[in-house]
Amino acid sequence: QVQLVQSGAEVKKPGASVRVSCKASGYTFTSYEINWVRQATGQGLEWMGWMEPNTGNTAYAEDFRGRVTMTRSTSTATAYLELSNLRSDDTAVYFCARGAGADYFYYHLDVWGKGTTVTVSS
Amino acid sequence: QSVLTQPPSASGTPGQRVTISCSGSSSNIGGNTVSWYQQLPETAPKLLIYMNNQRPSGVPDRFSGSKSDTSASLAISGLQSEDEADYYCATWDDSLKGVVFGGGTKLTVL
Numbered sequence: 001q002v003q004l005v006q007s008g009a010e011v012k013k014p015g016a017s018v019r020v021s022c023k024a025s026g027y028t029f030t031s032y033e034i035n036w037v038r039q040a041t042g043q044g045l046e047w048m049g050w051m052e053p054n055t056g057n058t059a060y061a062e063d064f065r066g067r068v069t070m071t072r073s074t075s076t077a078t079a080y081l082e083l084s085n086l087r088s089d090d091t092a093v094y095f096c097a098r099g100a101g102a103d104y105f106y107y108h109l110d111v112w113g114k115g116t117t118v119t120v121s122s
Numbered sequence: 123q124s125v126l127t128q129p130p131s132a133s134g135t136p137g138q139r140v141t142i143s144c145s146g147s148s149s150n151i152g153g154n155t156v157s158w159y160q161q162l163p164e165t166a167p168k169l170l171i172y173m174n175n176q177r178p179s180g181v182p183d184r185f186s187g188s189k190s191d192t193s194a195s196l197a198i199s200g201l202q203s204e205d206e207a208d209y210y211c212a213t214w215d216d217s218l219k220g221v222v223f224g225g226g227t228k229l230t231v232l
Contacts, residue, residue: 035221037167044124045159045167045210047221061220095166101155101173104214107221108157108172115166 002026004034004096004113011119017084020116022096029077030054033099035109036070036081038092050099051079086120093117125150126211126224133230139199142227144211146192150222154214156194158187161208161226170209171196198229206231 007021022034036048049060051070058070069082079096094116097109127145134140144156155174159167169178171187174194186197194213198205211224 037221037223044226045212045223047223049220059219062218097167104216105154106173107154107214108169108212109159109167109221110169110172110178112166112168 002098002111004098004111006094006096006113006116009117009119011121012086013122014086014088014120016086016120017082018086018118019080019082020094020096020118022079022081022113024077024079024098027098029072030074034070034072034079035097035099036068037095037097037109039095039115040089040092043092048081048094053077053079083118086118088120091118091120124225125215125218125222126213128209128211128224128227130225131228131230133232134198134201135232136201136203138201139197140201140229141198142196142209142211142229144194144196144224146194146213146222148192149217150192150213150215151189151194152192153216156187156189156211156213158185158194158196159210159212161210163207167210201231203231205229 005023030053033050035050051058072079096113098111100110101107158171160170161167174189175187208226215222
């Protein structure tokens, strides 16, 4: 079955970087974008950006530009999210999600990983 | 402050029909289709509705979606206790060039 399996929880100090992985299975990895969405405790969903596994092209939400990098390994069908210069308000659950839809008009996130908790604390 | 506006809470009794609204603008809902996600406590979001009114396989037909101009709605009929969850609307925003979400609606089954 189609699934996205994420890496385990991370604890980081302010100013550090974190890398979260998302391994895809059950479908052709290079055929769908991987989106990253985060959720702080008790808060709503916040889109961070996406990565096209086929080309490596990325698009980042304005709030994260300069601090976020999304990459992939096509050989292992794994997407990566790296967030640098961490702050306490980056403490959140980070989800990867597969993008579906022929173009932006139809875009939706049809498969989600279970989430990775990132805690930023001194 | 979310780009899409949802009521923070909604409630209903078992068997009742409830609706959750989602308001946007011409750059997002007005020009693109809307999806809805259900997030049960301590779990990842799950796609509930896409392309305004389409249900993925396995989603009961008690859930339905609609869109008009710059607003969308999620309706849940025959409310059940297991429907108690947070619900989010989302769409593409042509100005921001990204996915935007509503702030979420917490549904309580009384």
